[in-house]
Amino acid sequence: MFTIHVYIKNIKSFPSLQLTFLEFQCVRKSSEMAAVKLFAPVMSTAATRVVLCLEEVGAEYERVDIDLATGEHKSPAHLARNPFGQVPAFQDGDLVLFESRAIGRYVLRKFKSSDVDLLHGSSLEESAMVNVWLEVEAQQYDKAIFPIFFQVMVIPNIFHGVSDEKVIGENLEKLGRVLDVYEARLSQTKYLAGDFFSFADLSHYPITHFAIKFPQVAPLFEARPHVKAWWKSLESRPAVKKVAAKLPQLS
């Protein structure tokens, strides 16, 4: 797609308009660069992390479905993109990335603008706080909530197996302790990295979107007013609402 820009230079205001110089330029508008591609099914929580980043920055993207049920994620074509045979994978021109948190960083950096900056990369201290709480999401929060999500949602629905209540119980305790730290933090700052919304907050959304509906998990958020308010503020973001509307319903 091309846009033709007509530049008219040196118009002299004679009674009859004279065009002394016409310059035609065929320019490819930056927004019409090839869209980035995300290889993943809709239900993938890791893929949702990337989709949220793309929606927050307003980037053009194309989602290419990868059919987990038929093992497409283990196909040679997909392994060439993600050597661990997982979703998502991501492509921007010649650059192929995997691991959703790394892809997210790339998207948020490349498409950063004056009104959307979720990494605060220009501040050494602020970006350090974003990195701290991104690590907390991966090392503390996800390690507690993911086993619950896996036992409650994935095992019965995808593998038609029986949830391990012991695993659920142990991880609910862990999650409670993690959320105590979050409650204390969010009593001090509006968001996790500081008083500004960042990738650290956003990174929590995908798995929590599902887990918050579990009867075992909901009370942990209800009992912690700052965590509850923080979660509601995440849910109310336009990008989040748009992405949430496309996620599959839990049965």
Next chain:
Amino acid sequence: MAAVKVFCYAISTASIRVILCLEEVGAEYERVNIDMATGEHKSPAHVAKNPFGQVPAFQDGDLVLFESRAIGRYVLRKFKASDVDLLHGSSLEESAMVDVWLEVEAQQYDKAIFPIYYQAMIIPCFYGGTTDEKVVEENLVKLAKVLDVYEARLSQTKYLAGDFFSFADLSHYPVTHFSITIPQVAALFDARPHVKAWWESLESRPASKKVAAKIPQLS
């Protein structure tokens, strides 16, 4: 400039990750020992710095950080120099590759190797308990598959993020330093020539040698 402070414990793999970054960039730092054997990591003073009651914590003036991979990023960015740049932050594409393989370290490698290290070394040596061999076996299988990906990758590039050494490589050092002494783990590395060569190149770095010399033996 006041030296930065690392609140750490000598055998803590996460603490070692931060110390390595500081040594690579040649920054001045002060080690403050947090005695995990007496529960000091759960003391109010330490929890004020690391609310999860873990090591390390880090202080640079008024800034207090925790989570070793975040601290490492801060150190490597702040003390970056023309001859030491382990994040490649000025290149969007190269820093993206560093980020990918940093995530691989945390999400794939560590999740397989840490349980082996914990069962085979920490449980008997630190807690006087018994190794759960089933956990070790399951994770050796996982680690083998992860190392197959590494072998393929390192057949293409000299280091993980590309032909340049980066934080992504360095981040693997601490847990591997201990785990490579476990015979079943050493065997996995020996069977994969590019992985083995990569590990040996990590070990031979001056900063690694300096830090390794100060890590106590786990018996």
